[in-house]
Amino acid sequence: MALFRITRRTPLPAEEAWRRVTDWERHADHVPLTRITVSPPPPAPTRRGTVVTARTGAGRAAFADPMEVVLWEPPGNGRPGRCRLEKRGRVVTGWAGIEVRARGTGSEVLWSEELSITGLPRLLDRPAAPAGRLLFGRVLARLLAAG
Numbered sequence: 062m063a064l065f066r067i068t069r070r071t072p073l074p075a076e077e078a079w080r081r082v083t084d085w086e087r088h089a090d091h092v093p094l095t096r097i098t099v100s101p102p103p104p105a106p107t108r109r110g111t112v113v114t115a116r117t118g119a120g121r122a123a124f125a126d127p128m129e130v131v132l133w134e135p136p137g138n139g140r141p142g143r144c145r146l147e148k149r150g151r152v153v154t155g156w157a158g159i160e161v162r163a164r165g166t167g168s169e170v171l172w173s174e175e176l177s178i179t180g181l182p183r184l185l186d187r188p189a190a191p192a193g194r195l196l197f198g199r200v201l202a203r204l205l206a207a208g
Contacts (some may be wrong), residue, residue: 062155063189067172067198071205075136075168079161081204082170083144085113091200094118108133113146124152136161152179172201 071078081087085107089097095117099107111130118124128146136142142161148154155176162169174193181189 062175062177063186063193064175065173065190065194065197067194067201069170069172069198069201069205070164070167071170072167073205074166075142075161075163078168078170078205079136079142082159082161082172082201083107084204087204088200089115091203092117092196094123107144112149124150126150126153128157132158136163139163148176153177154179170201170205172197 073081085099086097086103089095092115095115098114098116100112100114105111107130109130109132111133113128113130115126115128116123117126127149129149130144131147132143132145134140134143141163142159144159146157148156153176155174157172157174157176160171160173162171174197176189176193177186178189
């Protein structure tokens with residue numbers, strides 16, 4: 062399994078940073094060849110049991126990465142926001158965690174992810190972690206910069 066962590070600071074208040082990084086469908090705007098669906102669909106709020114599915118690729122080379130929200134605690138009253146998604150797919154397994162903390166007048170976002178890709182030898186876990194850090198670091202930066 063590849064494990065990576067990303068931390069980003071932003072001038073956005075914690076509630077706004079949380080809203081942006083948990084706007085699941087907007088993640089697809091920043092990942093090539095990816096479409097995201099949410100069940101139940103918006104405007105239903107995310108909660109435990111919500112399933113977010115990222116479908117990546119084209120044609121027969123596409124695969125689904127379904128993730129179930131197992132922890133959902135938006136920030137508020139001085140406490141950080143925390144979310145955990147369990148990857149339930151046949152191709153990608155593992156988990157992703159998001160934490161958003163107020164820091165001064167802005168906030169800090171911590172994205173942690175552990176993933177395994179079916180059929181990928183363990184030898185390739187090492188390069189998968191920096192690749193994930195690069196990809197999701199860019200996605201996180203763009204989500205936090207978006208207007």
